[in-house]
Amino acid sequence: MAITAARKHVIVAAVGGAALDDFLVQSYDAATGHFLWEDRTFVSTAFDNEAVAVDIEARRAFVAGWVLWLPGTSNQEAFLVRAYDTDSGILRWEDQFPSPQICICNAHDVVVDHGRVIAVGHAAPPGAWIVRAHDAKRGDLLWSDNFAPVGGTGSNAFAIQGARAVAADGGRVFVVGSGINAGGNADFIVRTYDAK
Amino acid sequence: MVVGTTTDIAGNSRLAVRAYVAKTGVLGWQDQPAPPPGYTQFSGASRGVATQGQRVFVAGTVRTAPGGIGPTCLVRSYVSGNGRLEWESIHLPRPLVASWRLPPLASTSSLRR
Numbered sequence: 001m002a003i004t005a006a007r008k009h010v011i012v013a014a015v016g017g018a019a020l021d022d023f024l025v026q027s028y029d030a031a032t033g034h035f036l037w038e039d040r041t042f043v044s045t046a047f048d049n050e051a052v053a054v055d056i057e058a059r060r061a062f063v064a065g066w067v068l069w070l071p072g073t074s075n076q077e078a079f080l081v082r083a084y085d086t087d088s089g090i091l092r093w094e095d096q097f098p099s100p101q102i103c104i105c106n107a108h109d110v111v112v113d114h115g116r117v118i119a120v121g122h123a124a125p126p127g128a129w130i131v132r133a134h135d136a137k138r139g140d141l142l143w144s145d146n147f148a149p150v151g152g153t154g155s156n157a158f159a160i161q162g163a164r165a166v167a168a169d170g171g172r173v174f175v176v177g178s179g180i181n182a183g184g185n186a187d188f189i190v191r192t193y194d195a196k
Numbered sequence: 197m198v199v200g201t202t203t204d205i206a207g208n209s210r211l212a213v214r215a216y217v218a219k220t221g222v223l224g225w226q227d228q229p230a231p232p233p234g235y236t237q238f239s240g241a242s243r244g245v246a247t248q249g250q251r252v253f254v255a256g257t258v259r260t261a262p263g264g265i266g267p268t269c270l271v272r273s274y275v276s277g278n279g280r281l282e283w284e285s286i287h288l289p290r291p292l293v294a295s296w297r298l299p300p301l302a303s304t305s306s307l308r309r
Binding site for chain 2: 002003004006010015026028030033035052053
């Protein structure tokens with residue numbers, strides 16, 4: 001769950017549903033708390049969909065998380081970024097990235113800076129980082145990086161490593177997370193990218 | 197502003213909001229609200245706080261039972277200087293059938309405008 005505010009809007013990225021868990025985005029009036037709009041996915045499972053991060057720039061809200069990848073099998077999840085008009089809640093673009101391999105692909109954080117949306121998370125192979133940069137207005141993929149630490153998932157096949165947080169400043173993108181090294185231990189990792 | 201969750205011995209969670217003076221670390225105000233009627237669990241989130249001007253917005257999740265399904269989002273707005281609650285809002289997601297959405301088929305990356 002995450003929350004951000006800009007101008008007259010409060011935008012919440014969450015998980016919700018009457019019985020199932022959905023990628024849920026809600027907007028409230030910052031002055032009154034009045035509910036404004038909502039968007040959610042519903043793809044029929046109780047654990048494959050969640051919105052976890054949000055950022056705003058130029059009247060657009062960018063929300064990151066994951067959603068069940070329906071063409072996949074075995075509860076395959078796709079890395080998901082959605083862009084909304086903050087006034088109306090209209091979906092402007094989205095990117096679902098399931099990875100070329102069967103994957104529990106999740107976006108864990110998103111930041112927008114000077115017209116670029118950077119979303120980070122984990123993808124395939126297991127333990128790999130994924131960093132994807134989009135044009136904020138059109139959603140075009142500008143660049144991406146898939147970084148696989150040498151140790152994979154280490155001794156725990158269920159361990160989920162990858163990029164966990166992102167920040168942008170001065171034309172650079174800073175991504176932090178963890179990965180298994182050659183010795184089987186988890187390293188704390190920071191990687192810096194040129195935003196362009 | 198720091199937001200988190202406390203849990204008692206019975207497993208009941210509570211949203212915790214604490215405001216510190218940045219320069220000294222002195223606790224300025226705090227809030228640990230009970231969940232709304234009908235709910236027993238109220239959790240915070242590490243990214244569940246935002247500031248804008250003199251306001252602090254906090255998002256939490258309420259549930260009817262520990263670990264229960266059907267999480268519901270709740271948002272509270274405070275005056276940052278004194279912790280006075282301005283508003284609290286909870287909106288139940290609309291019926292599932294009305295929001296059914298299928299993702300595009302069979303592409304590695306699907307962009308939609």
